[in-house]
Amino acid sequence: MVDRRIPKVRDLAPLMQFKAPDLNAKRRRLESALTIADLRKIAMRRTPKAAFDYTEGAAEGEISMARARQAFEDIQFNPAILRDVSKVSTGWNVLGAPVSMPFGIAPTGFTRMMQTEGEIAGAGAAGAAGIPFSLSTMGTTAIEDVKAANPNGRNWFQLYMWKDRDRSMALVDRAAAAGFDTLLVTVDVPVAGARLRDKRNGFSIPPQLTLGTVVNALPRPEWWVNFLTTEPLAFASLDRWSGTVGELLDSMFDPTVTFDDLAWIKAQWPGKVVVKGVQNVQDARKLADLGVDGIVLSNHGGRQLDRAPIPFHLLPDVVREVGSEYEVHLDTGIMSGADIVAAVALGARFTLVGRAYLYGLMAGGRGGVDRMIQILGEQIVRTMRLLGVNSLEELTPEHVTQLERLVPRARAAAAERAAV
Template sequence: MEKYISIKDLEDAALQTLPRAVRDYYKSGATEEYTLAENRRAFQRLRIRPKCLVGVTDCDISTTVFGEKVSMPVGISPTAMQRMAHPDGETANVKAAEAEGVIYILSTIATSSIEEVAEAAPKAMKWFQLYIYNDREVTRKLVLRAEQAGYKALVLTVDTPMIGIRRADVRNKFTLPAHLKLANFDGFLSTKIHNTGEGSGLNNYVESLFDKSLTWDEIKWLKSITKLPIVAKGVLRGDDAVKAVKAGCGGILVSNHGARQLDGVPSTIEALPEIVEAVKHYNVELFMDGGVTTGTDVYKALALGAKMVFVGRPALWGLTVGGQEGVQRMLSLFRNELEYTFQIAGTPTVADITKDMVRHESAYSRL
């Protein structure tokens, strides 16, 4: 694994390895993929302003999330169907998270079950990403299983009344390979995704089973059936963030679904400051994902108000290249780059990273 010295190295190796349909599914964004590119480019428009001669002899990059300590402010976002990347899939990913002391979020649409993932890494801090199905009993049972298996939070995806137009998936008539199934379900729900008809099998699955009529009242229903904290994933507006908090969410994950839902929306790092400002007087924890590929990206997100960031595709690239070891390599690269950034920028702890540590490039345009 030592030959991979950046997340880009892992990405390049993974894209050369994966079958075309799987590769395209993991890497693609919505329609013209403008936002997909912006998720990364927006980070490049931010400048870190290091403090000199601070006397930083060591740094501590750990942080606390919902009262529990994690080794660094980087966790693993939910991504679907990980056994397409590696035979061990989600179980390898969560073992890596456990070994590195970071949060792992399991997707509802996983190829390893809630229970398999819990058994694979009993000491890992695990959250469960949730979609709300037309049949509320399906959703209620998923929540109950997650609670019983020791998951610490529910991550409700709020930006998916339907799946965005991903042209590569339509062209490839993407579906889950026949030897795999959606492991959190039995019978028809576990294999329905194979029945593609026209276009993408995932689109057809979501179209027929997810509830488009959802409102913020659904948070109240969730709170009536669980004591777990609820994180709203997919928020890009300040007013929606306030609605999420008022409905009972304890966390907000600023996300544009990896730029896979609607093209032309803001990058997540662009959307973050508005949401930070909107909820500054509320007791809520803010997270962010999208386009994070370096330790300096993580640092910039922390400076703009994120409690921590989550990464999805980088974990898939590491998983593809080397299973658990590959994911651990990915996390170690982030850890190393983040430690360097803390030290050179003159901020020994997460608490020392304040908003004045970054500026938009436009602040320097007059020079």
């Protein structure tokens, strides 16, 4: 028999603590997001389809993007136990200066279309968190305004080489004058990738407001009001343009750029030079020999060549080739702090997040970007503690096993012959 009694209020009170309601809808919405996937869901509800698809989409069948994300899922962490992990440090030096965490905000184009605060929100949040912010050539906020939003933080400028070299270098000069410390030269866009979602949505500059566009935007009144009552959308570094994004890229970008042009750019820039868009070991070796300060393994978030190499898979081979002292950075497919920790363990000095940043921006402007950074930071710390490490320097390839899903046929055949 079980003895029963009438519960007393004083016994129940400690077990029934009610949370005070938060009347701030935006704060309540963002606090409910525990992962980047949660921010994505909020962003999708609040952003018209054309703008959301510009962020979400990739080239052609979007196979590159799917494979990049799958690669991060296909890992096994190998933790050590009985380590004192009461204190964990997530910072170190990147390109000669400190960062608080091993990730920064990637350059993104058309950013104010996603949410009206655009690059100002990203730069301010990055500066507050102690991580770099990257401004795209195709950004929607002027170089000088980004500097004003992040006056004491690290600002990087991402450069596309145009057919008009004088205009390209005029932007470089403006970035240098504004105190940007790093130039990200993006080299994987000789022509625009086939971004089919944008074509289907009629995504253009300025946006073409069809009946479908208006109907889709009406249930999202905050986005609609912001779009109509703020500065007309344009690429802040460029003249006005009428046409699709792909047509703009094809009209501007120079398919004749070579390693010689890169050496010339490097000679013009007073700060660090990093080449973004490296996709094989041989090019990584050549760039290291050329003397650029670092490289970013990237397939442009899957937005250029579909079925491109997976940067995370390429990482260990590149690090072996160029040496662990050379700065290898990584982007494409990163959706959690655990992904970042895995990349650092396999030799990446730094990572860049693009879609995760834009999900946060669409979910809540500056507050959403702050929340994105907070989520990734908490995940980094938790993953490091569970692995049994106190600092980024303690992470090694032994902490991560890349499980194989896609194995090249020649490699598989060689393994079979060796087993016979």
